[in-house]
Amino acid sequence: MPQDPQDLYKRILMQHSREPRNKRAINQPTRKIFLANALCGDEISMYLKIDDNQLKDVAFEAQCCAICMASASMLTEKVVGMTTDAAREAASEFIGWMNDGSANLPFEDGEDLGALSGVKAFAGRIRCATLPWEALSEALKPSS
């Protein structure tokens, strides 16, 4: 099946990629995690400010492709305000969704994260979309 890059680089995804939300460091974060994709060299630092088990602020810094950038930007908007348990669950569900065949997001969302569904047709790019969520997951591990 011919692949159309337009399916991959949807308008909403490009907006997040060009003007990523919360692409900044957080001063004295509760958690900070650096993660890299050795395959392509993408790098992301995820910052979390946690208070009373709730994500008060979520931000990131990255040197990465458009998919990774957009996914990270969407992530910050999605999980801010969640409890740590809910955010951990969201990360796990998102990563599961990217790697399975289903079209629909496993959780409620506006239209933003759904724009990443186009990535699923490009096997080599799935890790680009999941990298920020892996970083979030790692940052929320009880021991980290």
Added chain:
Amino acid sequence: MKMIEGNQKLAPPEIPTALQNARKDFPILKREVNGKPLVYLDNAASTQKPQSVIDTLTRYYEYENANIHRGVHLLSTEATGAYEEARQKLATYLNAADSAEIVFTRQATEAINLVAHSFVEPIVEAGDEIVITHMEHHANIVPWQLLCDRTGAILKIAPVTDNGQLDTEALKNLLGPKTKLLSFVYVSNAIGAINPAEELIAAAKDQGIPTLVDAAQAVQHTTVDVQELDCDFLVLSGHKMFGPTGIGALYGQLSRLEGMRPYQGGGDMISHVTFEGTTYKEPPSRFEAGTPHISGAIGLGAAVDYIESVGRDVIEDYEAKLMIYALKRLDEIPSLRVIGDFEKRAGAISFVMENAHPHDIGTVLDTEGVAVRSGHHCCEPLMRRLGVVATARASFSLYNNHQDVDALVDGLKKVNTLFG
């Protein structure tokens, strides 16, 4: 590089007679990718295989398969003959004085590790130095870092200039009485720069310093003559020169190889084994423990035959012209910047674009059937030195033509539209 003016027509390079049928020799080039004809521009990662190499592998397994240096039966004798004939072909290809100077390895990486273990480690002491360059593939960095960890030796890095050239004078200044080896890349896989191998080897030789040349990206593009270079060691990978994966070679001057300890222990590398002690065979067998990649070596021999049938001068001349054409056409895309500025280039053109990450460039090109590599090309230190995290890289081979370059440029224009 100058911009192409107005409607000035760019003449694509003519395909020489010896390469007229080259595309037909590589069956994979008939393939479609994403509904488009495959445009394969990832030759620095691995080249495609001609039918003659594929047929050689098939024939070996269908008619000749047996272990070598073992039985007295016909098949074993034939397999041994074919394996040793492949060694001779590679020796002739590199103009080695003796086929015993060719050791089959898994790839260039293993050949470098072999030299680190068997040649350098026994002669190095804490505080001694190994000199490499900032342009090296990880395969010519990490084995030396591991060696330094084991021995207390120090890794010295010859600098690269802002435009991606090796600073040869700075390299020469690093050479001294503590230097136990100079190991450098002949042609950079990441940016296509060609280093002045003869000059560097001569400078090392003046001080009695042994040299290793990583020729993995040189042997398929140009004539490499180990006697003319006068290097002590040279390494290559078969799959980057139209041969199978999993086979490569170390060239070592016989006088060096003869003095070296084994790399791995096992069958086929020994003269006699007793529990009191074991004696080892002469090179190259000493360094080929266990059953080797027999079909791979024979396939690599067929690949050498293929290159020789075209002629290396023809390949070098044609690819140089194709590269000039590609550089000029890439100049049409204003947001694109070619990494490195040097007169001598082979194989690869690395570039970045203002608005699109190399990974995204690679994906969009893939939807057009154009295969390029994006990433750090196993050269993270070089990427950082040149101020980029990653690049997109188009790398060429003898079967590429100007239509491939045109497809690349068309694809990059789509990238521009999408990310513009």
